[in-house]
Amino acid sequence: xxxxxxxxxxxxxxxxxxxxxxFFSLAAEMKDVISLGVxxxxxxxxxxxxxxxxxxxxxxxxxxxxxxxxxxxxxxxSTYLSRRFSLEYEPKxxxxxxxxxxxxxxxxxxxVNPGDEVLIPEPCFVAYAPIVELTRGxxxxxxxxxxxxxxxxxxxxRKAITPKTKLLVFPFPNxxxxxxxxxxxxxxxxxxxxxxxxxxLSDEIYAELTYGTxxxxxxxxxxxxxxxxxxxGFSKAYAMTGWRLGYTVAPREIMExxxxxxxxxxxxxxxxxxxxxxxxxxxxxxxxxxxxQEYDMRRRFLVDRLNRMGLxxxxxxxxxxxxxxxxxxxxxxxxxxxxxxxxxxxxxVPGDAFGACxxxxxxxxxxxxxxxLKEALDRIEAFIQELGK
Amino acid sequence: MMYDLLMQLEKHARLSNAELAAxxxxxxxxxxAAIKEYEDAGIIRGYTTIVDWEKTDRDYVSARIELKVxxxxxxxxxxxxxxxxRYSEVQSLYLMSGGYDLALTIVGKTFKxxxxxxxxxxxxxxxxxxxxxxxxxxxxxEKGVVTGDTYRDERRVVL
Numbered sequence: 001x002x003x004x005x006x007x008x009x010x011x012x013x014x015x016x017x018x019x020x021x022x023f024f025s026l027a028a029e030m031k032d033v034i035s036l037g038v039x040x041x042x043x044x045x046x047x048x049x050x051x052x053x054x055x056x057x058x059x060x061x062x063x064x065x066x067x068x069x070x071x072x073x074x075x076x077x078s079t080y081l082s083r084r085f086s087l088e089y090e091p092k093x094x095x096x097x098x099x100x101x102x103x104x105x106x107x108x109x110x111x112v113n114p115g116d117e118v119l120i121p122e123p124c125f126v127a128y129a130p131i132v133e134l135t136r137g138x139x140x141x142x143x144x145x146x147x148x149x150x151x152x153x154x155x156x157x158r159k160a161i162t163p164k165t166k167l168l169v170f171p172f173p174n175x176x177x178x179x180x181x182x183x184x185x186x187x188x189x190x191x192x193x194x195x196x197x198x199x200x201l202s203d204e205i206y207a208e209l210t211y212g213t214x215x216x217x218x219x220x221x222x223x224x225x226x227x228x229x230x231x232x233g234f235s236k237a238y239a240m241t242g243w244r245l246g247y248t249v250a251p252r253e254i255m256e257x258x259x260x261x262x263x264x265x266x267x268x269x270x271x272x273x274x275x276x277x278x279x280x281x282x283x284x285x286x287x288x289x290x291x292x293q294e295y296d297m298r299r300r301f302l303v304d305r306l307n308r309m310g311l312x313x314x315x316x317x318x319x320x321x322x323x324x325x326x327x328x329x330x331x332x333x334x335x336x337x338x339x340x341x342x343x344x345x346x347x348x349v350p351g352d353a354f355g356a357c358x359x360x361x362x363x364x365x366x367x368x369x370x371x372x373l374k375e376a377l378d379r380i381e382a383f384i385q386e387l388g389k
Numbered sequence: 390m391m392y393d394l395l396m397q398l399e400k401h402a403r404l405s406n407a408e409l410a411a412x413x414x415x416x417x418x419x420x421x422a423a424i425k426e427y428e429d430a431g432i433i434r435g436y437t438t439i440v441d442w443e444k445t446d447r448d449y450v451s452a453r454i455e456l457k458v459x460x461x462x463x464x465x466x467x468x469x470x471x472x473x474x475r476y477s478e479v480q481s482l483y484l485m486s487g488g489y490d491l492a493l494t495i496v497g498k499t500f501k502x503x504x505x506x507x508x509x510x511x512x513x514x515x516x517x518x519x520x521x522x523x524x525x526x527x528x529x530x531e532k533g534v535v536t537g538d539t540y541r542d543e544r545r546v547v548l
Contacts, residue, residue, distance in 0.1 A: 024546040038544045126548055297397075297412045304411030370401050374408070 015130045019353025023337060027347040034376045035347045036364045039175065041239035041320070043294075046280070046287040049238065053276035061271060067263045069096025069247070070274045076281040077247050085207070085217045087230070089249040095259055096247050096269045100205045100233035103248035105131050106258040107201045107229045108167065112137035116166035121152045122355025123323070124171045125203070137166070143357040146314050146325070150179030154188040161192075167199050170218060173206035176354050176363035177323045178299075178316020183216045190221045199254075200228045205246070206319040208237035208288055211296045213317070226251055229258075234273075236319075237288050238280045243273035295320050298366040302373055306364075309381040310388075320367045323351065327360045329387055336362060343386075344379040394423055395432070400533070402436045441536045443528070448498040451480070451525045454507060455489040457518040466490060469516050478506055489521070500524070 005013060020037070027033050044050075068074065074091040081087040097103040104127065112118060114136035120128050122141045129139035142160045144150045157168070170189075172181045181189070193200065200218055207215040219228040233246025246269075248258065299316060306313040306324045313324035326336045333350035340346050351361030366373060393413050397404070406424070410417040427433040442449040461468050466484055473493060474482050480494040497503045507522050528536050 018548055020546055020548060035542070035546070037546045038542075039546070039548065040544055042542075042544070300414060301408060301412045305408065308407075370404070370412075374404070 011134055011136065015133060018126050020126060020349050023350060023353070024347060026338075027341055030341070030345060033341065033345045033347050034372065034379065036366075036368065036373075036376050037347050037349050038365055038367060039321075040241040040367060041236065041291065042367045042369065043239040043291050045238060045240050045243070045276070046284050048283055049240070049276045049280045052279035053243070053272045056272055056275035061275060063271065065096075065268045065271050065274055067268050068092075068259060069094065069269060070271075070278070073274050073278050073281075076278050077249075080281045081230075081232075081249065085215065086220050087217055087225075087249070093252060093255055094247055094249055095255060095262060096245065096274060097233075097262065098246070098266055098269050099235060099244045100203060100231045100246035101127060102262070102266060102269075103229075103231040103233070103246050103258075104128065104201065104203060106248065106261050107231070107250075107254075108132055108137070109135055109261055110254065110257045111167055111199060113166075115164060117162060117164040118167045118169060119157070119160050119165060119198075120169045120355075121156075121171065121174075123150075123174075123176055123351060123358035123361070124169070124354055125175050126353060128169045128171070138164075140165075141355055141357070143355075144174075144177070144179065145357075146177075149317075150174060150177035150314065150323075151181055151185050152189060154192050157189060157192050161196070161198065165196075165198050167201050168193070170200050170202040172202075172204070173210055173215065173318025175206065175319050176321045176349070176351070176358070176361075177314065178319050178321055179314075180210055180213065180215070180318040181218070182213055183221075186216060186218050186221055190218065190224050193227060194223050198227065200224070201231065202228050203231045205231065205233050206236050207232060209292055209295060209320060210318040211292075211299060211316075215318070229254060234277050234280055237291075238277075238284060239291065240273070240277070240280065243270065243276060245269055245273040245277050295366065298368070298370060298373060301370060302364065302366050302377070305377045305381070309377075309384050311380075311384065320365060322364045322366060323358075323361050324364065325361055326351075329384065331387075333359055333362055340380065340383050344383045346376050346379045346383070348380075394420065395427065398424070398433070398436075439532050439534050439536075441528070441531070443536070449496065450498065450500055450503055451494060451496045452503045453523045453525060454493050454495060454511065455485075455521040455523075456491040456493070456511065457520075458490040459516045459518055460490075461516060469514065472514065473511070476506070476510060478502075494525075 024037055073096055074094040077094045078089050078091040081089055108131045112135040116137045117140050118132045118137050119140050119142055121144050132139040140160055142156050144152055202218050204217055219225045219230050229250040231248050234240040302322050303313050303315050311324040313322055316322055333352045337348055337350045349363040351358030406420045407417050410420045458469055460466055473479060478495045480496055482493045485492050495506060507520055511517055511520055
């Protein structure tokens, strides 16, 4: 008998399984479960984009592309960043990746030496810490609080910085809280960082999904471009999750190292997806605007009902999740989710899956139709009422 | 803003005023007042349900009928349209541009019902010149809603 546990990388073996997955394997075995758990749009990719993908296959464009991506796509991404976020990057400094996820991985692997510290504001997307651990870096959580509208504050950042700090993961608009950083908040963070050698890994995958204010990239602030690795992609804004396409831009020396890793590990992002993405950037401003409006309406619908049923909910300003507090129920996040699933067949994600400070919260995705949300909310409301008895 | 409420009601007629108000960032009382106003003005003509009868075992046939008509001197198509719309079998009635004048959708239990309706109700009408009846074989989309196969959420929780 081979003892695989001994053979496998200790670091890899010790990675914590995702708290979201664990919970949803349970849900998958039950009948009639209404899920509010997914992290991807319910919209289909706009038809014009799908059609471009099909056309590229039709023409037999089935080879690798250049490692960094199709030149035409690099050009469109460069134009897009300038047009939407006033960011100036040369097309040749754009690296097209397999989703934003690959770009995050490239950045962490490109920077982190064993023992380096990576600051991670939490609650946040579940992949950052494991990727840091794989490079033998140390993930250092920074707690963001509801009273600060789940923003990273300059104070909290300053306190977390040590001589070993190498990277700051900057996940705004935020999954799961819906927190966003506006220009004035970014400026406070930039002031802390400008005198340091800390690099910002700015994950702006939800940049097109902000409500009320337009997204500002931290890289657009004076003195920040030179210390920012920006990650974005097509998944959320263009409803293109399954195409697996993202990109990263950064100062050239950084790009050269990330490019090398990408070249060896991935070679190039999917060709069909790249052709489709060109069309997305060229002709879908209106389509993504419409999707954002629809999310906004669902967001207000959801938050209003949660608050009215007694689950206090911060009004999210970005992404497509609400992050209500379940403190008043007296249950832990895990208990709340388990009971809700067992008794009412509604699946939401326990907040502690996104970091220890997510305890007493749950994540509810609103990338669902209004009628789906309504049915789920009716069940949650009944659950809360029965708890109160 | 004006059309937002109507557009949402058209899609989600079963939401409460409070829910609609939250979605549209309006006061609940304003939603209530606006709906009343739309109803009074005849802008909102009713609240219906989209039923996919093919999924039930009810006998159900529907047809689309094109009528060529001689317009009346003073009242054009109005008089005939009014008469036809009185039949409860008639689901919709439109005046059309192009190759024919009136388009109507009618429903019945059997093909025979439809045939008799055309033969005994429509064809004898004074100003009707000709009729063309097209039976509806299958509905793919109805009132903006895709019918047929039920939507299945294929998304998975991946992380």
